[in-house]
Amino acid sequence: MPESWTQSLYSYDYPVSLPYYKRAGQFPGFFSRVIAGDRASTIEFEDHFRTESNQRLEPFFEVVFWKLYRVKHARNHGTQKTVDFVDKHRVSAADLHWAIRRFVEQPSVPNLSVIRAYLGIKTEVLAVALTFPAFLDPVRFPMVDRQTARWVTRNLGAHNNGRRNALTAFSRADRGLRYDDFDSYLNWVGWCNETAYVLTHRTDMKWRARDVEMAVFTAARTGLSLNVL
Numbered sequence: 001m002p003e004s005w006t007q008s009l010y011s012y013d014y015p016v017s018l019p020y021y022k023r024a025g026q027f028p029g030f031f032s033r034v035i036a037g038d039r040a041s042t043i044e045f046e047d048h049f050r051t052e053s054n055q056r057l058e059p060f061f062e063v064v065f066w067k068l069y070r071v072k073h074a075r076n077h078g079t080q081k082t083v084d085f086v087d088k089h090r091v092s093a094a095d096l097h098w099a100i101r102r103f104v105e106q107p108s109v110p111n112l113s114v115i116r117a118y119l120g121i122k123t124e125v126l127a128v129a130l131t132f133p134a135f136l137d138p139v140r141f142p143m144v145d146r147q148t149a150r151w152v153t154r155n156l157g158a159h160n161n162g163r164r165n166a167l168t169a170f171s172r173a174d175r176g177l178r179y180d181d182f183d184s185y186l187n188w189v190g191w192c193n194e195t196a197y198v199l200t201h202r203t204d205m206k207w208r209a210r211d212v213e214m215a216v217f218t219a220a221r222t223g224l225s226l227n228v229l
Contacts, residue, residue, distance in 0.1 A: 002202045004227045008215040011222065013037050016069045018062055022076045023083070030058035031065070039214060046210075049135045057086060057093045060132075064119070067131045078128075085120025100132045104141065107133070107189070109182055125176035130185065134210050142192040142213030144170075144185055149177060151220040152188060158228050165190035198229045 015037030018024065024031035033048070035041050045066070053059040064082045068075040085091075096118050103111040115129045126144075133141040142148075149170035156167035168184045170177060177185065192209040199207040219226050 001227045002199055002229065004219075004225060005199055005212075005215050005229075006203055006205075008218045008222075008224050008226060009039060009211055011224070012039050012042070012214040012218050014042065014069075014217075016066050018065060020069075020075075021065050021079060023080065027058045027061070030056075030062060033062075035066070039211070042214075043138075046135050046138055053093060053097055053136075055093055057091075057096070060086075060093070060096055060119075063131060063135055064128060067128050082119050082121075086118070089120070091118050096132075097136075100136050104133050104137045107186060109179060112182070124178045126179070126181070126185070127177055130177075134213070138210035139208045140193060141189060142209045144177060144188055144213070145217070146176065147220040148188075148213060148216050149181075149184075151216050152184070155226075159191075159226075161228060163191065163194060165194045167191050195229065202229070 014035075016035045018031040018033045018035070021031050033045065035045050049059045049063060061079060061083050065075055065079040068078045071078075086096075096115070099111070099114045099118050103115060112126065112129055115132060116126075119129065121129060127146075131143050134143040152167050153169040156169060160166045166187060168187045170181045170184045189209065192212040195212045196207040196209050199212070215226065218224065
């Protein structure tokens with residue numbers, strides 16, 4: 001029964017060429033990776049973020065560009081807005097790292113708002129800010145986007161069966177997640193952790209919450225059906 005999950009995870013495909021950032025040359029040693037986009041190369045990028053983000057701002061900018069990569073009209077502009085804001089307001093790597101770590105320790109709207117404030121995010125959309133907890137702690141935190149939010153809303157009935165952590169619908173999936181979706185995000189986090197536990201005990205690999213999200217993201221994009229566990 002978990003074979004569909006394993007198939008979906010290993011079909012994950014999110015290739016990103018960081019050198020496509022228009023100002024990549026201003027950050028020597030960064031924005032040089034061409035990420036193949038499978039699970040292994042994505043984990044390498046996550047590891048790179050955790051290794052470098054304690055003392056350097058560039059990894060945060062790379063993650064913003066990575067997250068926005070498929071929105072071609074926004075990836076350069078959105079990343080540049082973050083770079084300019086952080087520079088103008090003298091936000092440090094320590095500031096950002098502390099804010100993300102605080103959210104990981106206690107996920108809440110106020111703690112998320114601190115991350116958004118340090119990144120200069122003015123819109124109500126949450127997806128970019130919620131990418132960072134998944135990079136800092138992918139064992140416990142999945143990302144969330146329109147693809148996964150739509151999958152949750154369409155499939156929660158079947159996939160809540162027998163679960164302690166139940167999914168709830170995202171009300172803003174088609175327009176981007178907002179603060180009124182935050183409770184559904186927390187339920188998504190809990191459900192992904194429970195699903196990772198189940199899959200770890202039914203397969204020959206250690207699943208992370210982020211892996212569960214990768215499988216759902218792939219299924220949402222490709223139409224693959226994920227078996228109810």
